[in-house]
Amino acid sequence: MLTDIYRQMPERSEQPGAPPTGERGFESCFRDNYASVLAFAIRRLPDRATAEDAASETFAVAWRRRDLIPDEPLPWLYGIALRVVANQRRSGARRGRLRDRLTHEAGARGPVEGAFDALHHRDSFSRAFRLLAEDDREVLRLIAWDGLDSAEAARVLGCSSAAFRVRLHRARRRLAKHLAAGGHSPGEEPR
Amino acid sequence: MNRRRQKIDALAAMAAANPASAAELAAEIGEAGVERALADSIDRGRAPSTPIPAGDSAALHARGTARWRWVPVALGAAAATVLAALLLATGWLGGSGGGRPEFAAAAIRVAKANPRLLVTSPGWKVVRADQFQPDEGEVTFGDGEHRLDMRWYPAQAYGMYLRDRAQVSPVARGALLGQRSTTVEYAQGEYATMLAPQGSVFVEVRARLGTRAAYEEVLQSLRQVDVETWLEAMPPSVVRPAARSALVERMLRGTSVPPGFDPSALEDENSISRRSTLGVAVANEVACGWVESWIRARRDGNAAAARAAVEAMASSSHWPVVRQTKSPWFGNYRIVVRQLRAGHLDRGPAGYEESGGELIARGPSWKFTLGCGGTWRRRYTG
Numbered sequence: 001m002l003t004d005i006y007r008q009m010p011e012r013s014e015q016p017g018a019p020p021t022g023e024r025g026f027e028s029c030f031r032d033n034y035a036s037v038l039a040f041a042i043r044r045l046p047d048r049a050t051a052e053d054a055a056s057e058t059f060a061v062a063w064r065r066r067d068l069i070p071d072e073p074l075p076w077l078y079g080i081a082l083r084v085v086a087n088q089r090r091s092g093a094r095r096g097r098l099r100d101r102l103t104h105e106a107g108a109r110g111p112v113e114g115a116f117d118a119l120h121h122r123d124s125f126s127r128a129f130r131l132l133a134e135d136d137r138e139v140l141r142l143i144a145w146d147g148l149d150s151a152e153a154a155r156v157l158g159c160s161s162a163a164f165r166v167r168l169h170r171a172r173r174r175l176a177k178h179l180a181a182g183g184h185s186p187g188e189e190p191r
Numbered sequence: 192m193n194r195r196r197q198k199i200d201a202l203a204a205m206a207a208a209n210p211a212s213a214a215e216l217a218a219e220i221g222e223a224g225v226e227r228a229l230a231d232s233i234d235r236g237r238a239p240s241t242p243i244p245a246g247d248s249a250a251l252h253a254r255g256t257a258r259w260r261w262v263p264v265a266l267g268a269a270a271a272t273v274l275a276a277l278l279l280a281t282g283w284l285g286g287s288g289g290g291r292p293e294f295a296a297a298a299i300r301v302a303k304a305n306p307r308l309l310v311t312s313p314g315w316k317v318v319r320a321d322q323f324q325p326d327e328g329e330v331t332f333g334d335g336e337h338r339l340d341m342r343w344y345p346a347q348a349y350g351m352y353l354r355d356r357a358q359v360s361p362v363a364r365g366a367l368l369g370q371r372s373t374t375v376e377y378a379q380g381e382y383a384t385m386l387a388p389q390g391s392v393f394v395e396v397r398a399r400l401g402t403r404a405a406y407e408e409v410l411q412s413l414r415q416v417d418v419e420t421w422l423e424a425m426p427p428s429v430v431r432p433a434a435r436s437a438l439v440e441r442m443l444r445g446t447s448v449p450p451g452f453d454p455s456a457l458e459d460e461n462s463i464s465r466r467s468t469l470g471v472a473v474a475n476e477v478a479c480g481w482v483e484s485w486i487r488a489r490r491d492g493n494a495a496a497a498r499a500a501v502e503a504m505a506s507s508s509h510w511p512v513v514r515q516t517k518s519p520w521f522g523n524y525r526i527v528v529r530q531l532r533a534g535h536l537d538r539g540p541a542g543y544e545e546s547g548g549e550l551i552a553r554g555p556s557w558k559f560t561l562g563c564g565g566t567w568r569r570r571y572t573g
Contacts, residue, residue: 030229035217042211056232063236068355087542125204144205176201 026066029073030059036146037077043145044085054084075152078142082156128178136171143168234522301325305343306389307421308368308396312412315339317424326392339398339409346388352395356385368415382406438466442473445511447503449480450496470516471562478507478524479563485531501531523560530557540569 037058041051058081062069070076129137142153154164220228304325309317310332318333326345331338344352356362359375366372371387381399396413400406416424439457448454457469457476481500488496507513507524530536540552541559551568553559558566 026233027229030232031225034225034228035220036213038220039211039213039216042216043209052228056228056235059229059232060235063233125208129205129208140202140205144202145209145211172201175205179201179204 025069026063029062029069029077033074033077034059036074037081040078040081040146041085043141045088050088054081054088057084075148075155078146078148079156079158082138124182125179128175128182131178132171132174135167136174139164139167139171140175301328302418302421304391305421306368306386306392306394307416307418308341308394308413309416309421309424310339310409310412311414312409315409315412320425337398337400339396339400341394341396343392343394346391346393349385349388349393352385352393356383359383367410368413376403380406384410438469439473442470442512442515443477446474446477447506447510448477449484449500449503451484452477452480467516467518470512471518471520474507474510474512474516474521475562477510477512478504478527478561479558482527482531482536482557482561482563486536501528504528504531520562526560527557541566 034055038051038055041054041058042048045051045054058077061080061084062073062077068076129140132140138157139153142148142156143150146153148156150165150168151161153168154161157164159167217225305328312334314334315332316334317330318338319331320329327343329340329342331340333339353373356373356375359377361375363374364371365374367384367386370389372384374382374384376382377397377399379399380401380403381397382403383395383397385395386393396410398406398409400409439454443454454473454476457473481503485497485500485504488494488500504524505528507521507528513521513524527536536555536557537560538555538557540554541556542553551570553566553568555566558564
């Protein structure tokens with residue numbers, strides 16, 4: 001389940017070649033990666049303000065642990081952001097029980113959808129995407145939207161690269177199946 | 192379409208649907224926007240933090256048992272939890288009797304769990320001590336020009352930190368105060384030394400003193416002291432009980448307090464805390480009192496009293512204790528002021544924790560936001 005994935009945050013010590021950068025490194029880390037973390041949150045949350053809040057909270061956590069910021073901080077930051085987003089969704093779930101009920105009645109699985117799911121549900125791709133379990137969606141988001149490679153994405157989810165590749169393979173296969181069933185053509189752009 | 196083609200199309204369709212571009216966002220936000228966001232994040236990071244910041248596996252590992260995962264919507268809520276915990280768990284009993292200070296059991300627990308190291312080089316003293324728990328804390332020593340940070344962590348986290356520091360630079364192994372030590376070098380002549388666990392904690396010191404020799408000289412001056420000596424070395428900014436009552440009174444001068452306000456709750460003789468921590472506690476007590484006054488006024492249909500409470504809270508940024516304490520915490524007050532002005536106080540959960548596979552809600556939100564007592568804990572039922 002979703003929360004199980006979020007529990008598996010990689011520890012800093014598991015990341016090779018990543019010296020702590022301390023307080024002085026935090027600011028440059030922020031400037032280099034804020035837009036990426038904000039985009040990461042926007043891809044998963046229902047509105048821009050909530051995503052900005054999640055990005056700020058992610059970096060607040062990073063600031064508290066600034067001694068542990070690795071040389072390549074983005075997967076580490078995404079790992080934190082994933083948990084912050086999970087908390088935001090839980091909060092959203094509390095406030096949006098009605099929306100949740102409607103979502104489940106529509107046959108969707110998983111927790112509250114992000115901006116993409118909520119706003120673009122009309123096109124065939126989005127319909128197919130919404131039919132995936134949240135675990136599959138997250139695996140695909142990390143690769144196709146966040147631009148990580150399998151090793152980096154595995155670090156974010158706290159699993160081995162081999163396990164991640166298996167999950168990615170299955171998620172891609174399931175998405176392709178839903179796309180084909182929904183009549184999605186290879187060149188179709190989401191509306 | 193063959194199977195391989197289908198897989199490729201799936202990811203291509205996914206990529207084409209990407210709802211956010213980091214490059215476009217960066218251009219849209221601009222440098223000024225990034226700087227504002229940076230300041231906001233640092234403010235949040237500096238505020239009294241959640242017991243376990245969301246996603247912070249290092250903290251999870253270090254704290255061991257805590258499992259709090261608060262929703263960011265209650266920005267100050269979790270901070271309130273910690274503040275309350277700080278005031279309770281880090282409470283020290285000071286006070287003088289017969290010229291010899293006596294310390295509370297809580298303080299002695301902290302000191303006993305700690306290796307109690309002091310820098311004994313001439314001119315060095317403790318200049319900051321604002322994080323104190325038996326298994327985690329930080330003291331900063333200074334000589335007017337340089338500073339040395341000394342942190343202690345749970346012994347169970349030693350391996351994790353050791354592996355982490357081993358990635359900083361080649362590790363110099365040695366001995367210090369009869370303990371195994373490892374020293375690494377950060378950039379620009381900054382060194383950090385970890386001592387092997389002693390009891391339930393281990394210590395790490397870190398400083399930039401110009402040269403390795405200067406660092407070693409100060410390092411070799413570390414001495415283990417007894418509980419009383421260690422507690423006596425705490426800086427003047429740590430408020431002792433004898434001074435606490437008078438200080439609370441001074442902090443309240445010029446601040447409009449709610450009807451029936453009783454400052455005695457802030458004068459717990461079993462507590463000793465930093466001046467800034469006490470300032471936040473004093474202001475919170477006043478703010479909580481005003482909101483309770485507003486609730487009573489609304490219940491009783493007393494419009495004038497309700498209006499007075501809203502006006503008092505709206506003026507909180509001008510309270511002397513708020514102005515003098517300058518804590519990012521006070522940003523939370525605006526949240527409650529907006530609710531009072533709208534006539535609707537958020538009494539829902541401030542956040543959630545997972546316990547035994549169940550989701551537990553804690554609230555009400557407004558009390559967490561202001562750091563008030565009297566909160567509840569309920570099973571979340573959706």
